[in-house]
Amino acid sequence: MASNFSGSLTQDSDEIKEMYCEECDRHGDGYATAVAFCVECVDYLCVTCLRYHKRQFKTHKIQDHNNMPQDFYFQKCSTHPGQLVKFYCIECNKEACQECKDNDHVNCSDVNHLPTLASDIQKSDELINFSKNMDQLSKDIKDTEKVLNAKSEVIKKQEENATDTCIEHSNKLIATYKQQHQDLIDEFDKKMEETIARLKKERLELLQKVSEKKRKFEEKVRQAETDIKEEVVSTNPNFKKLKSEHLNLVGNLKALTVDIEQAQKLGKNCELFIKLKLAKQMCKHIQVTSDQIQLSYIQRYKLKESDIQPTIQSLEDQTRFFSFDEVRVSAVEKKITFNFDINHEFGSITSLLVLSEHRLLTSNYNRRSLVIFTLEKSKAEYLKETNFNTSPRGITKVSDNKVAVTFPDEEMIRLITFSEEMDVLDTTEIPGHGCCCDIAYSNNHLVVSYYKSFTGSIKILSMSGKIVKSFDRDDNDQNLFTYPQYLTVSPDNSMIYISDSGRNIVTCLTSDGKVKAIYKDDQLKYPQQLAVDEYGSVYVCGHDSNNVHQLSHDLIKVKILIDESHGILGPKSIAYCQHTKRLFVGMYRNCKIKAYNVTLKNKLLNQFQSH
Template identity: 60%
Template sequence: MASSTQDSDEVKEMYCEECEKHGDGYTPAVAFCVDCVEYKCVTCQKYHKRQSKTHKILDSDSMPQDFYFEKCSTHPQMLIKFYCSECCIEACQECKDNGHVKCCDVNHLPTIVSGIQQSDHFKEFQQNLNNLSADIKDAEKLLNAKSKEVDKQEEKANKACKEHADQLIAAYIQQHQDVIDDFDKTVEETIARLKKERLELDEELSEKESNFKNKITKAEIDMKEEVVSTNTNFKLLKSKHFNLVENLKALTADLEQAQKLGQNCKLFIKLKFTKQLCENIRENNEQIQQAYIDRFKCKTYNIQPTELSLESDTRFFTLERLSTVERRVVFNFDINCNIDIISSLLALSETTLLILDYRKCRQVIYKLGTSQAICIDYITFETNPFDITKVSDYKVAVTFPNERMIRLITFSKDIKVLNFTDIQGNDIYTGIAYTNNCFIVSCLGPASVKILSMLGEIVKTFDKSDNGQNLFIEPWYLTVSPDNTMIYISDWDKHYVTCLTFDGKVKAIYKDDQLKTPQQIVVDEYGSVYVCGFNSYNIHQLTSGLTKVKILVDQNDRLHQPRSVAYCPNIMRLFVGMPNNIKIFNVSIE
C-alpha cells in the first residue's frame, strides 16, 4: 500500500495507478507503461496491452524502482511523477498536461534521478554539508571559550555591586539614626509646650462647641416651625369640619323644632333662607374630602465634618417637597366577575365598588370585604356605558358615547338608585372626571378635552397645541390631580399620557416603550398617577409631573390586558379590571 511505502524505509512497493483512479483500492504494480508513464497491476497491464499495442511496457524487473509517493497539492488524487527543468517545479500528470504544454524539458522523475548519487552535483552537495558541520564545531569551541570569560566578568561586577550596596545601606541607616536622635532631643522640649497649648485649645473649643450647639438647636426649632406651618392649612380643616357639623346640627334642630311646634311660618322662612347655607355646607364638605396633603420630608445637607464647614454653614435642614411617593403593592384577592369588557372601575367608598359592563350595558355593584367581594345589585342601561366618576358620596356620573350623553345617578345610603338625570350633549363623551362643580370630559370625533358645567354647557375646549397641532387622536380616559390644577389624559392611539393645565397648556407628556395603548387613569391622594397599559400588560406609576416612578404591576402579577383601574385612599387598595376578572392589591408606601 502507498502509506506503508511512504512511511517505511524497508518496504518499497509501487501500486497500480489505474486501480487507484477508479476507486478499486491499492493493487501492487508489476509493469510500467513508458508512453503513459503509469504503473499498472497484472489485470490493468493485460487490458492496456490490448488497447495500446504500440506502447512500450516494462516488466517488474526493468520498470523504474525509485518511487516518489507525494501527492500533488493542486490535484490531491494524483502522484507527482514529473519535474520541469524549465520551470524548476514538480508536477503530476494533470499539471504536466495542462500547465507545461509549451515546456520542452519535462521528464519522468524516477527516470531522471537514476544515478544521482554518483553525480558531481550530489558529491559537491555532500562536501558542502561536511564543511558546514566542521564550521559549526569550530564555532562551538570559540563560544565555550568566550562564555568562560563572560562568567568571570559577571562575577567581578556582581561582587563590586554588592560591596557598594552594603556601604550605601550602612550610611543610610546611620542617617536615620541621626534623625531619630535629633527628634528625641526635640520631643522633651515640645511636650511641655504642647501641654500648655492643649489647655488653651480645650478652652477655645469648649466655647465654640457651646456656640455650635446653640446654632444647631435654633436650626432644629426653625425646621419644626416650618413643618407645623406647612401642615397648618390642612389641620385647620378639622376645625372647619367641626363648624360644618355644628352649623348642620343647629339648622336641623331649628327645622325639627319648627316642625314639631307646628310653626309653619318659621319653617317656611327657614326653608327659603337656608338653601344657600346648605349649598355652602355641601361645597365646603366636598373641599374637605378633596383636601390635598403636601408631601415632604426633612432633608439634611451633606456637610463635610470639618471645623470650618460646621462653623460657616448656617443651613442644616430643609423641607423637600415630594412630587410623588413610591408605592409597593401586594396581591389581596380576585373578583371573577364574568364581565368581558370592564370599561371603568370606581371605588365609591371603602365598601362599595362600581363596575361598568360595557358589552351588557349595565353597572354592577359589589360590596367589598377584607378578602372577598359580593355582587349585590345591577343597574341596566339602554346603551353601552364607558366611564364613571364620583360626584359626591352617593352620586356618580356615567358617560354614554353612543348616545352623546352623561347620566347623573343618585344612590341611597344602601346603594339603591333614588333618581337619575341625563345631560345631553353634541360630542362623543368617553372619559369623565368631576371637580369644582364641573365635569372634565374627553371627546372623540373630533378628539378634544372639554370642561362642562353641571348642565352640560361647554366652558372650555382643548384640542390644539400652541403651534396648532392636534393634541389628541383617541383620548379615551382622563382624571384630575388632587389639588385640581392638572388634567391627565391617556391617548390610546398615541401610546402616551398628556398633562394639561386648566387653561389648556401642555405641562408634560409621558411616553415609554413599556406603555402600549394606555386606558383608564387615576390619581392617589399624594398626586401619583396610575395608568393601565392594555397591550403592555402593566400598570405604570408616574409622578404628578409625569416622570416614571416604576412599573407597579405587570405580567408577573398575572395581568392580562388591563383596561380599567381604581384606587381607594381610605383602605389603600388598587383595583385592576381585566377580561372577566378584577385583581385587588393592597398598597403601601415604600
C-alpha cells in the same frame, strides 16, 4: 561530522518495497503487484492490466519485472492527491505528477522520468561534490563552536566583574542612604519629644475646656428633653379627665343595675317603678356622656429630631433639638367595607361625579351620554340618560344641579343645568381650547387637562372660557406631562392633582403651577380618575394594576386601599361622597359600579371630625 557524512550517504537502510499497479490504484480496483513498466505511458502495470495494455497499445515498449525501474517513489502529488510523483522538471527545479506534467510543464523542454533521471545519482558528480561540501561545512561549524566557546568565556568574565562592581557600589549607596535616613529620624525624634511635651500641656488645657462645654451641652439637651416631654404630656390634657369620667359612668351603670335587681328580688313594685323611671333618665345621661367621650378629639403628632448637621459648632449653637409635627388626617390609613353594587347596562363608565348624597352622575364616552343614578342607603337605581352628538369626558360640579362637562372631540366645554327631576334646563357652550380631557371647578374657575401628541398641559379657564393660566413646562423647561388624563383639586383649592397615564405618576401642582410633589409606585400602573375626601386624602385608580391607592395630601403613599380581592378589575372612574362617606368605583368594560363605606382604622373617624 565531516568524516562520517560521506559514508552515511551510501548506507541505505530503507525497507525495499515492491511497486503496485498504477492503473488499478487510479481506478479504485484495489492493490495489485506491478510486473511490468510501460516506457511510453510511464506506468507500472500488474499482470491483468499488462494484458489489456498490450492489446490496446501494441507499439508501446514494455519492460518486464527484471528490467523495469526498481527505484520506486511513492510520494503523492500535493496538487493532485490521486497521482504519484513520477517526473522532475529540470527547468523549474520542481517535481510533478502526470497531470502536472501535461498541464503546468507543457512548455518545458526538460521534464524527465524521475526513476530514470535518478538511476545514476549514486555515482554522480553532484552527489560527490555535495558530500565534500557537507564535510567542509561540518568542519566549519566545529571551528565556529570553538570561537563561540572562547567568546563565551570572555563574556562570562565580564559579567562576573560587572556584577561584583554593581553589588559593591549598591551596598555603599544603601548604607549611605540608611545613615542619612537615620539622621533624619533622630532629628525628628528629638523634635517629637519636645512637641509631645508641649501637646500634653495643651491637651490638658483642652480637656478642661471640653469637659466644661460637654457639661453645658448635656444640660441644654436634657433641658430640651424635659421641655419636649412636658409638651408631649400637655398635648392631650383632658385625656385623664376623660378616663376618670368613663370610670364614673361604669360605676353609675353598675349601681343602677344593682338597685333594679334588688327591687325585683324584693318584689317592691312601686319602688321598682320609680327606680326604673329614674334609671332610664340616668341611662340617657350615661349614653350622652359616653358618646361625648368617644367624640372627643385627640391631638395626633409625630416627634421629629431637629434637622441640623451634627458638628460641634452647630450643636452648640442649636437651641431646639426636637419638634412636633402634626399628623394630617390625610395620612391616616382608611379602611373600606363593601356596601352595594350599582348594576347598569351602559358598559364602561368614563367619569363619576357625586352631585349630592342622593345623586350620582356618570359620563359614558362610548354611548355619548350622561347617566344619572339615585342613591339610597344600601342601593342605587337608574334615573335618567341624556344623549349628545359627541362623547362627554370629564365632569365637575359647579353648583347645585349645575355641572361642567368636557367634549374633547368638539374641543368644547358645556355648562349644563338640571332641574330637580334631572332634566336638562339650560346648556351654555364655552371654548375648550383643544383636546380637553378632564375638568374640575375651583374658586369660580375651571381647571382643565389637555392631551396632544405625547405631551399635555393644565389650563385655568374663567367661567366664560378665557384662558387665565397655562402650565406645561417645569422649572427646568421640561414637559410636565405625557398623558394627563384626569385631575381633581384639594378641599381648600390650593392644590391640583393630575394622573399622568403616560408616565404612571400622579403630580401635585400648586395653584400657580409649581410642582409640589410627584407620586410614582411600581404598584400603580396607568392611573386614571382621582378623588379627594374632606380630609385631603387622595384616591387614584390604577387601571392596569387593578387597584386604588390612598395617598396623603402631599402624595405620600398611605396604602393600597382597594385591589382585586375587593372585586375590582380595570378601575377607571372614582368618586367620593362626603355626606355618606362612600367611595364609588367604576370599571372598564364592566356594567357595575361598586360602592364602599370608608372609615378610619380603629374607629377614629369621629376624633378627626371635630378637628
